[in-house]
Amino acid sequence: MTSSLSDVQSSFPEPTTGEDLWHSASGLTAAFDPGRFHEGALDIVDRLTAYLGDRSVRGLDLIDPEVLLKAARGLMTPERQRVADFDADRVKQIVDLYTETGIPVHSPGYMGRQFSGVVPLAGLIDLVGSVVNQPSSFYEAGQLPNVAERLMAEELNRFIGWDRDRFAMVTTSGGSLANLTALLAARNHAFPQIWTRGAGGAPGLPAIAISEEAHYSVTRAAGVLGIGEGQIIRLPVDQAGRIRPDLAGSVLDEAKRRGLRPFCLVASAGTTSLGAFDPLEDLAALARRHGLWLHVDGAHGASLLLSEQHRDKLRGIELADSLTWDAHKMLFMPAPCTLLFYRDRTAARGAFQQRASYVFDEEPDIYSAYDSADKNFECTKRPMIMPLWTVWSVYGPALFEQKIDRLCEVTRQAHRMIAAEPDFAVAHEPESNILCFRYLPDGMEPAAAHRLQLEIRNRIRGGGRFFISKVDIQGTAALRVVVMNHLIDADHLAMLIAEIRDIGQRVLRASATARHDQRNGSQS
Structure with a gap:
């Protein structure tokens, strides 16, 4: 017997009025x-x-x-x-x-990582997003976020230069996920059968070509895709950490002779170690000759497109097939907020090839046209575009350009100051806001230099006034600063240099004393 609605309602338990229930x-x-x-x-x-x-100079406690x-x-x-x-x-x-x-990202003492202090307004809008809770992979769940994503795509594509009627953009939770998604799209483009039949029937072993300086997320993505270390083609770089197109072609040819079938070349616009920018025009020509998808990992450096002074470092970006761009780095947004661009929107839809009736509409309409779930991993996705779109809407692009220019200028100033110190050595000329260098008093052996930089970095961090990072360059550790705060000035840089020198001298004296005591002990 079928129950009526009133029958169902009457079967609900009667509410009680006990004190525990009231509490x-x-x-x-x-x-x-x-x-x-x-x-x-x-x-x-x-x-x-x-x-x-709090504008005090402080690092990580x-x-x-x-x-x-x-x-x-x-x-x-x-x-x-x-x-x-x-x-x-x-x-x-x-x-x-x-x-x-937490790391005091708004302090002039913070020079260690690539995430930044956010524009305060962005933090407030992030709060709004948390309260109203509108997952933005589907228009019906987050109407304004999906419209804002379309608007920011249009705004930022003005600086990339793709056909406005053909390109696409989706937001993802971080550059690692964006790189993986782009590689999926590239792989499925080159091997259309692999989504349904797997890699077993693929002609040749799918491979990707990357820089020796590529971010670890790219090799991690290769592993997720089932591309082993032996199928990663590592392209040689110059002293500045940029891919050498003149040598890359022969490396690709050799890989093909070994039975590999490369389908994607990953270039960097701002490497993590040195902030280097690969020559995109030359690499685009190389990719065309070899039939490769060109993906640009611009997680850090793509923001330089907004600067009249610096956008030339990404010359040729319009020739790429896809681009990763982190807004939580040099667009100063709350993390994560990553923008993944495709030159051809049909390729964007090629990353994932399945249907689910509970989310995907059988008959597309004006609303589903704004959905992005078919182009990214996430079904439930934070409305991460809202802080960026709001700040852009309120202040305009000049806010970003001025801060980017300021950060790059301070980094060049740091390079000049450190290069002028006789007991320091810069490792490269900065292309953006990343600078690597070493404290190297006269007579320092390479092995001792490596240990000294590590000890200096650890003691700087432990001191709590500055926070810097380190990176290995050609096997030897170097100190690394990432200028993300526009309040950093020459006085702060001088303070950092003095503190590094003081710590370095104390470490060397302690080491000399320990060796002296060890010799005396062995003699006795």
């Missing part, structure tokens, strides 16, 4: 109370305003994980049986612990 219901309601949110938000914004206003674990555990409510009462003081302590233990 449970009131606790649930209170957790979602708009007034309480308002009060809490104001207090958090006050704390973040003070955080942003690296805490023993066990100490931090104990402190964080102490902030967790012991209540397990009912919804705990809201504790404003507990929230304040959590926010303070969060800000105090």
Whole structure:
């Protein structure tokens, strides 16, 4: 017998009015109370305003994980049986612990990584996105985010130069995912049968050609695609870390003789180690001769397209087939926010080739035309475009250009200052905002130089005033600064140089004393 709606409704259990149930219901309601949110938000914004206003020179305060674990555990409510009462003081302590233990990305002492302090407005819009919670892979779930994604694609393509009626852009959660997605599209373009039949019937072993300086996410993507180390063709680079097109052709020919079938050449626009820009025009010509898809990993350096002074470093970008561009690096957005561009939108749809009735519409319409789930991994995707589109809408592109120009100029100034010091050696001439160098007093042996740079970097980090990174260049460690803060000036650079020298001298003296004591001990 079929039940009516009234029968179903009448079968619901009667509500009880016991005290425990009242506390449970009131606790649930209170957790979602708009007034309480308002009060809490104001207090958090006050704390973040003070955080942003702190212009002191400070680096990373690296805490023993066990100490931090104990402190964080102490902030967790012991209540397990009912919804705990809201504790404003507990929230304040959590926010303070969060800000105090993070890398101070807004401080002039932060010169270590490629993620940046965000434009404050972007942080506020990120808060809006978290509250309204509109996953943006489908238009019906996030209408404005999907429109904003289309608008930002149009705006940024003005700097890339592709046919406005043919290109496509999707947002992804990070450059690693964007590189993997682009390689999927390239592989499926070259091997159309591989999605349904697998790689077994493919003519030749699918291979990709990459720079020796390529980001590890590219080799990781190759592994995910089932392309082993032996099928990764590594192209030689010059002293500055740029692919040498004059040598790459013969390397590709040799790979083909070994039975490999390369389908994609990955170039870099701003390598992680040195910030080097591969010669895109020459590599595009090379890719055409060998029938390869040209993907440009511009996660760091693609933003230089917005600068009149620096966009020439990406000359030839319009010849690429796809481009990874991180907005959470030099567009100063909250992470992650990555833009993946395709010159041909039909290729974008080739990365994934399946249907699912619960999300994909059988009959496309004006709404589904804005969906992006068929072009990216994520079904539920944060509306990461909203901070970028809002900041662009409010301030315009000049904000980004001015900050990019400032960062590159400060990096060139750092290069000049360090090159002028007799006990320092720069490793390259910076092409963007990344500079690598070494502290090298006279007579330093290569093996000792490697250990010295590592010790200096660790002590700088432990000192808590500056935060810099390190990278191995031709087997020897180098100190690395990434200028992401427009407040950094010559005084801050001089302070860093002096601190490196002071630490280096103390390390060398301690090492000499240890060797002296060791010799005396062995003699006695």
